[in-house]
Amino acid sequence: MSDLMDQKRALLDELTNLVDERFEAAERAGVDAALYEDTAAIAAAMVSALPAAGVHDQIVGPFYDTTGLTSWLGISKQAVAKRVKHSTMIGCQLQSGTWVYPTWQFTEQGAVDRELLEAWRILREHANAWTAALWMRSPNPDLDGHTAVECLTSGSAAHRKLAMDAARADAERWAA
Numbered sequence: 001m002s003d004l005m006d007q008k009r010a011l012l013d014e015l016t017n018l019v020d021e022r023f024e025a026a027e028r029a030g031v032d033a034a035l036y037e038d039t040a041a042i043a044a045a046m047v048s049a050l051p052a053a054g055v056h057d058q059i060v061g062p063f064y065d066t067t068g069l070t071s072w073l074g075i076s077k078q079a080v081a082k083r084v085k086h087s088t089m090i091g092c093q094l095q096s097g098t099w100v101y102p103t104w105q106f107t108e109q110g111a112v113d114r115e116l117l118e119a120w121r122i123l124r125e126h127a128n129a130w131t132a133a134l135w136m137r138s139p140n141p142d143l144d145g146h147t148a149v150e151c152l153t154s155g156s157a158a159h160r161k162l163a164m165d166a167a168r169a170d171a172e173r174w175a176a
Helices: 003-029 039-048 066-073 077-085 114-124 130-136 148-154 157-175
Strands: 063-065 098-101
Touching: 063 066, 066 077, 066 098, 077 098, 098 157, 114 130, 114 157, 130 148, 148 157
Parallel strands: none
Antiparallel strands: 063 098
16 A cells, blocks of 8 residues: 555545544534535545645645635735735645745644744745745755755754754855
């Protein structure tokens, strides 16, 4: 079985447990079954929170699409667009015009790491979104073979500084 199918099985197992807990709590509380009548809409909302798959997934992805992200974060499409415009969220536009949002930028609570955003802003001064996203996710010899995302989110203070210095240096080189 492939890693993807293993992940699917693990996700379904986890989802089953969470749905069971939710329905048991609803039953204890005496919730009317009609609340859960539109099972297709509930399933669609749950699936929309899964990362979207595409050609850029190997390096930059996986991604959320706008529908999945608005559902997960509980915000409007306009709020997402505003965050991307003001570089408080990382978004990349596909050739089709669809926006996607790399999953690696988000904490489990849906926040975006400050240092990731700082590096993103530095890179975006002199590069398009895809170039910046590729830079953030590609192994970098200046970062001991790690990616900037790894250094900025789980590295030591020294690794975070190294990643920020590398972002500045590459952005300056791109500007020349």
